Amino acid sequence: MTSVQTLTLRYPDDWHLHLRDGDALPAVVPHTAQRFARAIVMPNLKPPVTTTEQALAYRSRILAAVPHGAAFTPLMTLYLTDDTTADEIRRARDSGIVYGVKLYPAGATTHSDAGVTHVRHAYAALEAMQQAGLPLLVHGEATDPDVDVFDRETVFIERTLAPLMKDFPGLKIVLEHITTADAAAFVREGGELLGATVTPQHILMNRNALFQGGIRPHHYCLPVLKRERHRQAIMDVLAEGHARFFLGTDSAPHPRGAKESACGCAGIYSAHAALELYAEAFEAAGALQHLEAFASLNGPRFYGLPENEGTLTLVRDPWEVPQAYPLGGDTVVPLRAGTHIAWRLK
Ligand code: NCD
Ligand code: ZN
Secondary structure, three states: OOOOOEEEEEOOEEEEEOOOOHHHHHHHHHHHHHHOOEEEEOOOOOOOOOOHHHHHHHHHHHHOOOOOOOOOEEEEEEEOOOOOOHHHHHHHHHHOOEEEEEEOEOOOOOOOOOOEOOHHHHHHHHHHHHHHOOOEEEOOOOOOOOOOHHHHHHHHHHHHHHHHHHHOOOOOEEEOOOOOHHHHHHHHOOOOOEEEEEOOHHHHOOHHHHHOOOOOHHHOOOOOOOOHHHHHHHHHHHHOOOOOEEEOOOEOOOOHHHHOOOOOOOOOEOHHHHHHHHHHHHHHOOOHHHHHHHHHHHHHHHHOOOOOOOEEEEEEEEEEOOOOEEEOOEEEOEOOOOOEEEEEEO
């Protein structure tokens, strides 16, 4: 049997991305701009992007880092807090540059300390979002310290997400970076207003990758990698070609020293090879025929945006990922550093 040598897709988008700020931008924006026409840019800066005014300024700084000749549109988001007002939501909608509002349960992940302490504090903002048609993007992990770290997504769905969906039946929601069979089933069985993003790491690796011959800080992200049966369940839904699951890398650069530390940060950098990594995962599952919808069609449909013009081609031509890329004055260790990836951008 001969295998496919080239893959041509309608130009894709990344529906979950961390670009950071300052001198990190010129280091990471080009990787994304080479592969994606648009990206949902997460607002977990320090301090977070909580207003439309801040989002506009951040957008300009991102655009200044787009390489000459590349066409890349950042889709901005606001960081939901206990104090987000309905007025701020309406300003965001009217701006035309804000595409979602991110719910970080306080304490759930990197730069989430300003997040929502209890969803009831955000009800005025959620009501305004439902009316404005602005999607809620959810980091779905329970933060109660009594909950086992591997159960946090499942517990969040039961205790927080399901009740919230009852209270806001008209709110569009994306459950971000899903990691469990439970989340995959919940979204699959959900209605038209519920979608999910999937990262490359959660379909390429299971939790063994965290402890392969020793502790592997560069495989640590949140939600943390789960058991093989969860990886398999997520890949199964993607291999069905389900329309409400779409590409969101969660590429999250941290300086090497912040990862290789006694208390290492959560976040995996994948922007350098994002589409190539998804192609490997889909190929391994015999599902390459569904890659284009996942990468290029399902996201725009869910967000109510047009599909991109033009196409992008991957060729089968293995290449070795560098050990590190520059990140401002520091370096970032990318996913699969020092190993080969089967697909290359044409
Ligand atoms: C992200 C980051 O570093 O900003 N980290 C991560 O492990 N995914 C935050 C997030 O999306 O949870
Ligand atoms: Zn993220």
